[in-house]
Amino acid sequence: MEVFFQQLINGVTLGSIYGLIAIGYTMVFGIIGMVNFSHGDVFMVSTFIALIALMILTTWLGVGSILIALMIVLIVAMVFTSLVSWTIERVAYRPLRGSFRLAPLISAIGMSIVLSNFVQVAQGPRNKAIDPILNNVFVLSAAGGYQVTLSYKQILIVVVTAALLAVFWWVVAKTPLGRAQRACEQDRKMAALLGVDVDRTISITFVMGAALAAVAGTLYLVYYGVVNFSDGFTPGVKAFTAAVLGGIGSLPGAVLGGLLIGLIEVFWSAYFSVEYKDVAAFSILAIVLIFMPQGILGRPDVEKV
Amino acid sequence: MSEAILSVEHLTMRFGGLIAVNDLSFEARRGEITAVIGPNGAGKTTVFNCITGFYKPSQGRITMRHADGRTHLLERLPDFRIAQVAKVARTFQNIRLFSGMTVLENLLVAQHNPLMSASGWSIGGILGLPSYGRAERQAIEKAAYWLDKCGLTDRADDPAGDLSYGPQRALEIARAMCTEPELLCLDEPAAGLNPRESLVLNDLLRFIRKEHGTSLLLIEHDMSVVMEISDHVVVLDYGIKISDGAPAAVREDPKVIAAYLGVDDSEVEKVEAEVGL
Structure with a gap:
């Protein structure tokens, strides 16, 4: 039982990070129907920005x-990562809007390679580590000689994630910006005819996704203490999986998917084998998609005849 | 006779080899209801699409003249500026509501620009500035006003997609009006409406013109609507203007009758010569 609780805590922490990244995938997919394959590398860039800051x-x-240092790091990472993502959208995706569907996808893969290679050249291929920070832990239970611990880091991650999601949900649900985003999601041309600047709305969507990825990146750095230029790929794919699992296009779906992927991974590693944790996560994805092709919270397309 | 609010001059739209609209010129006057009619495929919707920035015309000029004397060349404006600064709004033949959003939200999206500037790019909204709260209240009041006019007040929080056809049409007009247009373009507003709904629509359109001073430009097939409410009718056939004038005069025009009813084979050449084909 103690092991179970410990894994639950670990899983939720990891899942929060996946969820934050997954939102970037799901929002961009929602608004322009494109899988932004460079998002994982934007996340990786943000870990380096956080590290340097x-x-x-x-x-x-x-x-x-x-704590003050981390606050500043968080803000710096969000600002610079947003700038990176805004630039990518501007140079690599916007000129291709209106082109055939695969064009921005290929462009995204290209940007992903550009980012990871740039960081590899600029920062070197080796792991970069920071001194462990926030090492204190709460011991929740020590029954049976097994300590269930909750570290400051984990609290920080879950609290920051929850707070940002709340702000974010509010922006999308209640502000004119969020309404414009949802309107563009449904009918971009019509939104433009009502006076919504669609290109700008799309740029803001990229910026919001990148800001959340930067939060994830900072938390990732704090949690693991090690970053590498190739770190964009695996978390990126996992977060994308989370977005699909939760129902791509759905914000709560992305978070739920992230938590599920995190929990599956952690529990599988604890009870079965670490080597097969990714296999487990992707198998669950395959099974869920067989029975719920729209993902868990995705809206099925109902055509009214 | 009032001044022109919209002047279309020598408008031509080609799609590859097909000429959908050929050298069309007409005017819509301020405070009037102008109807564009014509048989299927006459190019009416293409004209609308050029006016509202859906298409960039191959040739020609479309000038919007505001009450304060400012003018905008619509064919040069990016699509979102047409609603934002030129104050032209439109509805579609096939309804294009944001069906997943609520009825109220549909009307609030149409007030995006004033809300955006009042909320300082949503940042003020997040910080809860009073100016944003005020703007939001005004926006909701305006939406409530139009919901009341369309009889949709009790459906405000339902998804727009759940409304039945007639109310969806009314909501589309309400949404267009929420952008505070000076010119409202309606693409077949009466299509699919039953006679009773059609009468309600006539009243709504008259109300919009009278109380809000909005000029209307409409495409319509339903002759009862056209003859009943329009002040001025432009008739297109094969992308060319064949008649232009008051409804009663247009109805008697032999070219219009020929275009709508067709003519005997023996008269084809004569009519074509008259029409200028």
């Missing part, structure tokens, strides 16, 4: 309080 703050500027 943290180094500068703690080593050079000597910011003492780690």
Whole structure:
């Protein structure tokens, strides 16, 4: 039972990170029907931005309080990552809008390679590590000689994720910006005829997705303490899987999918074998999609005749 | 006779080799209801699509003149600026509501620009600035006003896709009106409506013109609507204007009768010569 609780905590933490990345996939897919394959690498770039910002703050500027440093790192990472994603949209996707469907997809794969190779060249191919931070843990139970622990890091990750999701949900549901996004999702041309600047709305969507990926990137850096130029791929694919599992285009679906993928992975590693954790996650995806092709919370397309 | 609000000059639209609209010129006057009629395939919807930025015309000029004297060349504006600054709104023959959003939200999307500037790009909205709250309340009031006019007040929170056909049409007009247009273009507003709904529509259109001073440009097949409410009728056939004038005069025009009813084979050449084909 103790093992179960420990894995539950670990799974939710990992799932939060996947969920944050998955939102970027699901929103972009929702609004322009494109799988943004470079999103995983945007996430990877954000881990490096966070790493560099943290180094500068703690080593050079000597910011003492780690929490204040992390707040600044978070903001810096969000700003710079948004800028990266905005630029990518501007140079690689917008000129191809109106072209055939596969064109932006290929362009996205290209951008993904550009980003990971750029980081490999600029930062070197080796793992970059930070000194472990926020190492304190709460011991929740020590019955039977097995400690169930909840670390400060995990609390930070879950709290930040939950808070941002709340803000984000509110923006999409209640603000004119969110309404414009949902309108563009349904009928871009009609939204334009009502005075909505569609291109700008799409840019903002990319920026929002990237900002959340930057949050995920910062949390990832804090949690694992190690980043690498190739780190975009696996979390990216997992987050994409999470978005599909939850129902691509659905925001709560992305978060739910992220949590599920995180939990499946962690529980499988704990009870079965670590080597097959990805196989387990993708098998569940395949099974769910057989029975629910729209994903768990996806809306089926009902055609009214 | 009032001044022209919309002038279409020498408008030509080609799709590859097909000429859908050929050298068309007409005017819609301020405060009037102008109807564009013609048999199927006459190019009416193409004209609308050029006016509202759906298509870029192959040739010609479309000028929108505002009450304060400003003019906009519609064929040069990006599509979203046509609603935003030129103040031209339109509805579609096949309804294009945001069916997954609620009825109220459909009307709020149409007020995107004032809300966006009031909320300082949503940032003010997130911070809960009072100016945004005020703008939002005004937007909802305006939406409520139009819902009341269309008799949809009790459906405000239902998804727009759940409405039946007639109310969806009315909602589309309400949504277009929420952008505060000076010119409202309606593509077959009466299509698919039963005679009773058609009468309600006539009243709504008259109300819009009278109370809001909005000029209307409409495409219509339903002659009862056209003859009943329009001040001025433009008749197209094969992309060419064949008649232009008051409804009663147009109805008596032999070219119009020929275009609608067809003519004997023996008269084809004579009519073609008259029409200029």
